Amino acid sequence: MGSKMGYKEDAIQNFCDSWWIIDDSSEISRGRLIWTFLPHIDQIPYRLVIESRQEATNHKNARFKMEPLRIKQPQKKNPLPVAAASLFKGEVS
DSSP, X not given: OOOSTTOOTTSGGGGSXXXXXXXOOOOOOTTOOOOOOOOOTTOOOEEEEEEXXXXXXXXXXXXXXXXXXXXXXXXXXXXXXXXXXXOOTTOOO
């Protein structure tokens, strides 16, 4: 059995004749795709604070801490540069 539409040979789409079934009813059932919006209430934003690096020339690893983000107290540019944690002008960290 050959692969359909670029799916891998062991994908379930290759073992059934029609993968998508059009259903215009509004009834919710198992396996049905739905669109929803779920707000996260009481979610506290955090920021990443770089504390140190294990090696001065190695940007792959860094020690950090997480602390609550306070919008009214913008973070100053971190004196310890880490390539993966750049802070650009106007960006909140």
